[in-house]
Amino acid sequence: ITAIVWSCINTASINAQQAATTAQKTIALQHGAHGVGRRRDAAMEKWRAYGLGQFVHWGLYSIPAGEWNGKQYNGAAEWIKSWKEVPATTYDSLMYQFNPTKFNAESWAATAKQMGVKYVTITTKHHDGFCLWPSKYTNFTVANSPYKKDIIGPLVKAYDRRGIDVILYFSIMDWHNPDWRYDIKTREDSVAFDRFKQFTRNQLLELLTLYPAAKGLWFDGTWDKSWVKQAAFADSLEKEMRAMRPGLIIGSRFRADEYGKRHFDSNGNMMGDYEQGWERKIPEKITDVHGNDWDCVMTVPENQWGYSKIWKGHIKTTDELLEMLAKCVSLDGNFVLNFGPKPDGTLRTEELDLAKGIGAWMDTNSEAIYNGEYAGLVKQDWGYYVKKTGTNKIYMLVFNVPVSGALNVVLPSRTAISKVYDLGGPGLSYVPEEIGTSTYFIHLKQQTFKRPFVLVLETADNSKNSGAQYQKAK
Ligand SMILES: C[C@@H]1O/C(=N\OC(=O)Nc2ccccc2)[C@@H](O)[C@H](O)[C@@H]1O
Numbered sequence: 085i086t087a088i089v090w091s092c093i094n095t096a097s098i099n100a101q102q103a104a105t106t107a108q109k110t111i112a113l114q115h116g117a118h119g120v121g122r123r124r125d126a127a128m129e130k131w132r133a134y135g136l137g138q139f140v141h142w143g144l145y146s147i148p149a150g151e152w153n154g155k156q157y158n159g160a161a162e163w164i165k166s167w168k169e170v171p172a173t174t175y176d177s178l179m180y181q182f183n184p185t186k187f188n189a190e191s192w193a194a195t196a197k198q199m200g201v202k203y204v205t206i207t208t209k210h211h212d213g214f215c216l217w218p219s220k221y222t223n224f225t226v227a228n229s230p231y232k233k234d235i236i237g238p239l240v241k242a243y244d245r246r247g248i249d250v251i252l253y254f255s256i257m258d259w260h261n262p263d264w265r266y267d268i269k270t271r272e273d274s275v276a277f278d279r280f281k282q283f284t285r286n287q288l289l290e291l292l293t294l295y296p297a298a299k300g301l302w303f304d305g306t307w308d309k310s311w312v313k314q315a316a317f318a319d320s321l322e323k324e325m326r327a328m329r330p331g332l333i334i335g336s337r338f339r340a341d342e343y344g345k346r347h348f349d350s351n352g353n354m355m356g357d358y359e360q361g362w363e364r365k366i367p368e369k370i371t372d373v374h375g376n377d378w379d380c381v382m383t384v385p386e387n388q389w390g391y392s393k394i395w396k397g398h399i400k401t402t403d404e405l406l407e408m409l410a411k412c413v414s415l416d417g418n419f420v421l422n423f424g425p426k427p428d429g430t431l432r433t434e435e436l437d438l439a440k441g442i443g444a445w446m447d448t449n450s451e452a453i454y455n456g457e458y459a460g461l462v463k464q465d466w467g468y469y470v471k472k473t474g475t476n477k478i479y480m481l482v483f484n485v486p487v488s489g490a491l492n493v494v495l496p497s498r499t500a501i502s503k504v505y506d507l508g509g510p511g512l513s514y515v516p517e518e519i520g521t522s523t524y525f526i527h528l529k530q531q532t533f534k535r536p537f538v539l540v541l542e543t544a545d546n547s548k549n550s551g552a553q554y555q556k557a558k
Pocket residue numbers: 160162163304305360361362363381389
């Protein structure tokens with residue numbers, strides 16, 4: 085017996101040593117993630133519950149709309165200033181054409197409200213450097229356009245008073261500012277970029293001061309070496325902004341740690357409050373999101389954020405976008421759909437139609453989207469599970485009805501379905517057929533469905549009658 089005991093002790097100690105060596109050693113970081121795991125304060129709990137958001141990309145790029153001197157730009161319309169065919173000064177003179185006479189912040193916000201969005205991310209300044217607010221740190225703003233008036237203020241007010249939270253998009257990269265650098269190679273670069281850093285700090289503090297209702301900042305244009313090398317500056321600026329606006333929400337794209345690691349620091353911990361890497365892509369499974377909050381930002385065409393006259397390639401339909409929304413919420417994320425308003429300030433018809441279609445579905449089914457989280461159930465082909473935060477209510481968002489008409493549900497053992505009903509069909513309920521321990525078929529009552537629909541599962545603990553017999557499979 086002694087020999088057996090000794091061999092067990094030896095095995096255990098060898099396993100412990102192996103575990104220590106394989107576990108990554110934690111690196112001491114000054115400017116890495118400042119928290120591990122999810123923020124649990126009210127502001128972040130609210131962000132986590134949004135489910136559906138709207139992105140708005142609007143600026144001077146909306147005027148050329150992907151075309152220059154009659155030629156189509158192959159990239160994303162909001163990047164047209166970077167096209168070699170476009171002289172920067174000629175692009176910048178578009179400021180003198182910016183006059184969205186039909187712009188109406190209230191109508192944009194009303195469209196978003198009807199669509200069912202809970203937050204909106206609005207471009208204040210994109211990579212081209214044009215500011216949609218009258219910044220006092222540059223002349224390249226709406227104040228010097230024929231339009232003259234602030235765009236951001238009315239938008240914040242119109243959305244906020246409808247209960248839609250506003251997040252301000254801000255591009256660090258600024259092609260208009262002569263002090264912008266892609267990398268810091270010389271003394272001159274360093275002197276210029278120090279001026280640029282102060283300009284950036286001034287504009288961000290200005291935005292937080294002018295628009296105190298804004299709940300967060302969505303940073304972009306932070307991938308170049310010049311900014312990646314500013315770990316200390318960016319960290320201190322983030323701290324300053326958070327101190328100025330308690331509860332402020334900032335994603336993983338803002339800053340790098342002192343080893344240049346972005347989104348996840350050198351110890352693998354996420355920077356910021358939520359992961360911002362899901363741009364035009366959606367995680368496949370829950371392990372892809374590493375237990376973090378995240379949102380997916382999505383375009384209607386393949387890759388156009390700003391208004392583009394011609395939408396090439398596949399244009400996503402209402403049901404495709406609803407399935408993306410369902411998938412995001414089922415995996416603990418939010419889904420943010422982009423709108424690229426026209427230069428006159430109106431929204432394009434295709435986007436208005438999508439907003440109406442999504443809104444109509446949300447009118448019936450939004451309780452399966454808001455305050456939703458990963459249900460922890462075995463994924464089935466028919467669609468997506470969403471669990472209502474803080475309850476045992478589970479929603480089945482059905483997009484693919486099997487030819488059998490029977491939806492398979494596998495629950496954790498000792499859990500039973502106590503009730504099933506259709507969120508959309510008043511009084512339409514189901515009696516599931518139990519075909520194994522905590523395994524069921526829900527036999528749908530109709531054969532064809534034109535739209536995605538939601539069933540509500542109420543579950544109960546049935547550990548007491550664990551030996552329960554189940555109905556003979558029919
Ligand atoms: C929301 C989009 O954000 C951008 N760029 O996004 C990224 O760079 N995405 C990215 C890059 C590397 C990894 C993951 C995502 C911008 O250039 C674009 O014009 C648009 O505003």
